[in-house]
Amino acid sequence: MTSTxxxxxxxxxxxxxxxxxxxxxxxxxxxxxxxQQPATxxxxxxxxxxxxxxxxEGGFGKVYKVEDTQFAxxxxxxxxxxxxxxxxxxxxxxxxxxxxxxxxxxxxxxxHLPHIYEHFVDNHDYYLVMDFIEGETLSKYLQRxxxxxxxxxxxxxIGTQLASVLHYLHTRQPPVIFRDLKPENIMITPSDEIxxxxxxxxxxxxxxxxxxxxxxxxxxxxxxxxxxxxxTSALSDIYSLGVVLHQMLSGSDPLPLQLAxxxxxxxxxxxxxxxxxxxxxxxxxxxxxxxxxxxxELEHIAQLLQQGxxxxxxxxxxxxxxxxxxxxxxxxxxxxxxxxxxxxxxxxELLYKYSLHSAPLHAxxxxxxxxxxxxxxDDHHIQVFQAATGSTITSYQQHTRAVRALxxxxxNRHLASAxxxxxxxxxxxxxxxxxxTYQGHSHWxxAxxxxxxxxxxxxxxxxxxIHIWNPHSGRLILMYQGHQSPVLALAFSPxxxxxxxxxxxxxxxxxxxxSGKLQTILKGHRKAISSLAWSPDGKQLVxxxxxxxxxxxxxxxxxxxxxxxxxxRTINAVAWSAARKLxxxxxxxxxxxxxxxxxCKTVFTYTAHTASINALAWSPDGTYLAxxxxxxxxHIWRAP
Numbered sequence: 001m002t003s004t005x006x007x008x009x010x011x012x013x014x015x016x017x018x019x020x021x022x023x024x025x026x027x028x029x030x031x032x033x034x035x036q037q038p039a040t041x042x043x044x045x046x047x048x049x050x051x052x053x054x055x056x057e058g059g060f061g062k063v064y065k066v067e068d069t070q071f072a073x074x075x076x077x078x079x080x081x082x083x084x085x086x087x088x089x090x091x092x093x094x095x096x097x098x099x100x101x102x103x104x105x106x107x108x109x110x111x112h113l114p115h116i117y118e119h120f121v122d123n124h125d126y127y128l129v130m131d132f133i134e135g136e137t138l139s140k141y142l143q144r145x146x147x148x149x150x151x152x153x154x155x156x157x158i159g160t161q162l163a164s165v166l167h168y169l170h171t172r173q174p175p176v177i178f179r180d181l182k183p184e185n186i187m188i189t190p191s192d193e194i195x196x197x198x199x200x201x202x203x204x205x206x207x208x209x210x211x212x213x214x215x216x217x218x219x220x221x222x223x224x225x226x227x228x229x230x231x232t233s234a235l236s237d238i239y240s241l242g243v244v245l246h247q248m249l250s251g252s253d254p255l256p257l258q259l260a261x262x263x264x265x266x267x268x269x270x271x272x273x274x275x276x277x278x279x280x281x282x283x284x285x286x287x288x289x290x291x292x293x294x295x296x297e298l299e300h301i302a303q304l305l306q307q308g309x310x311x312x313x314x315x316x317x318x319x320x321x322x323x324x325x326x327x328x329x330x331x332x333x334x335x336x337x338x339x340x341x342x343x344x345x346x347x348x349e350l351l352y353k354y355s356l357h358s359a360p361l362h363a364x365x366x367x368x369x370x371x372x373x374x375x376x377x378d379d380h381h382i383q384v385f386q387a388a389t390g391s392t393i394t395s396y397q398q399h400t401r402a403v404r405a406l407x408x409x410x411x412n413r414h415l416a417s418a419x420x421x422x423x424x425x426x427x428x429x430x431x432x433x434x435x436x437t438y439q440g441h442s443h444w445x446x447a448x449x450x451x452x453x454x455x456x457x458x459x460x461x462x463x464x465x466i467h468i469w470n471p472h473s474g475r476l477i478l479m480y481q482g483h484q485s486p487v488l489a490l491a492f493s494p495x496x497x498x499x500x501x502x503x504x505x506x507x508x509x510x511x512x513x514x515s516g517k518l519q520t521i522l523k524g525h526r527k528a529i530s531s532l533a534w535s536p537d538g539k540q541l542v543x544x545x546x547x548x549x550x551x552x553x554x555x556x557x558x559x560x561x562x563x564x565x566x567x568x569r570t571i572n573a574v575a576w577s578a579a580r581k582l583x584x585x586x587x588x589x590x591x592x593x594x595x596x597x598x599x600c601k602t603v604f605t606y607t608a609h610t611a612s613i614n615a616l617a618w619s620p621d622g623t624y625l626a627x628x629x630x631x632x633x634x635h636i637w638r639a640p
Contacts, residue, residue, distance in 0.1 A: 046120055075484055108169070405448035414427065425438075464483045466487055548570060562599075592605070
């Protein structure tokens with residue numbers, strides 16, 4: 001008979017063989033039979049990884065949340081092969097599959113895949129160490145909905161990310177076929193990023209092979225050829241993705257090979273239904289030819305959904321002329337060579353809207369001399385236009401994924417742009433000529449800053465790293481690796497000596513530019529920090545968070561000065577005016593709020609946007625603000 005252990009957290013009775021409480025998942029005191037564990041205290045694996053929580057299990061594995069005690073207690077996930085839950089005759093197959101998963105994942109680098117750090121055997125148990133992904137499975141995400149379905153725009157966003165990572169797998173040498181795409185194997189983070197997990201039955205494609213050795217998979221999501229025991233290919237994953245898209249759109253659990261046609265109408269909606277129908281063809285040759293084709297069609301559908309209607313002939317002609325869309329007050333005449341912003345009378349008065357983009361915007365940057373504005377977003381394009389008139393200067397189209405960040409050089413001529421294609425590109429802002437492409441990142445780049453002295457660029461990515469590099473040669477100078485979650489914001493101090501960076505866990509690091517030495521850590525936010533800005537004198541820092549607050553920090557004394565909590569939803573952008581003693585912040589609540597940083601008194605609220613606002617920029621003289629977001633328009637308006 002086995003003895004009983006009572007959980008310290010909830011009091012439930014557990015077997016002495018259990019590591020975690022069956023009722024609350026709390027780690028139990030370690031078994032004395034494990035020589036690596038003390039008689040009491042937390043459980044460790046490999047004398048290094050402190051087990052914090054049992055996250056769940058599925059297939060052949062159990063997954064734990066752990067701290068890496070040899071690497072600044074960074075959070076990781078460890079997958080354990082649970083042989084005790086598998087029939088003895090199947091042990092070797094399970095071990096082979098587990099080793100195959102480790103070998104496949106170890107060679108992959110993609111923004112939508114967890115990074116693998118190591119795998120080891122301990123006490124005859126097999127373990128795989130990987131990134132800890134904050135969030136939930138798509139299955140649980142759907143279960144929280146009533147009915148369990150998603151709007152078309154969200155489905156297309158998820159589908160595009162999945163198509164991107166599956167295309168990456170299919171183009172490896174040899175190609176990797178996932179074979180078990182389903183909501184349980186898809187993670188969605190609080191920032192709506194998608195990760196593909198559980199490669200337990202993935203395999204390398206072998207041309208000419210008649211059938212797969214093992215017919216593993218999930219019947220509801222498996223392609224007809226997979227159910228028949230024939231060889232799976234990239235076309236099989238296309239079918240499975242079609243099932244997942246169908247489930248998200250219909251809200252119905254799939255049945256094997258029995259899916260009712262989707263009935264969707266309107267711009268983009270019918271295109272989406274048609275794409276899903278082709279992906280679900282039983283004849284694999286009738287499906288889209290590749291996952292790249294699926295991704296391209298989804299990106300096109302996203303633009304149709306965003307537009308809502310087909311552009312009119314007048315709008316098309318206007319776009320061809322390269323002019324921004326005009327709104328009151330009328331555009332004033334502008335003397336060459338650099339038109340000046342006119343003075344409008346009332347705070348919040350709109351100078352004009354610029355709307356040549358076809359998808360949500362994420363980045364804005366105002367040139368140091370105030371003459372030009374640059375905007376970029378999900379349509380992969382960057383538009384540069386005259387700030388005073390809205391006239392287009394150039395359009396840069398060399399990014400292949402969404403643009404997330406922009407930064408002008410001090411010389412007012414060059415722009416740095418970065419985003420989901422893992423590159424930072426430097427180009428001439430007046431002609432669109434590419435000067436340099438930095439390819440040192442292996443994940444999405446969410447944060448970008450050009451140093452005030454023009455000598456350095458800092459770029460932060462979803463791999464938790466910040467690269468400091470030379471914008472003229474592209475040479476990497478320093479890599480900061482102190483963060484334990486994706487870097488979402490960073491900023492050079494006005495004198496360039498310090499960098500402030502913030503991540504998805506809600507922590508701010510302030511560190512030395514020259515050495516990477518950490519000076520201080522600031523903690524106060526409950527959720528991810530999306531934006532940072534220094535005060536003009538470099539003594540204070542403002543941070544905006546998904547917890548709907550903005551916080552002012554005294555950097556030298558490492559303390560919080562004040563909290564601004566007037567926004568109702570997630571903060572996406574913050575800007576501190578160098579010319580005015582004011583801060584502007586933008587939010588998913590569709591407002592830009594201007595406020596005093598010391599008193600947190602609201603000075604003005606701009607309410608002309610009709611959707612979430614993602615980007616914000618002051619004019620250098622503090623007279624105007626530019627704001628942009630999901631409605632794909634840039635508003636230029638008078639500051640108070």
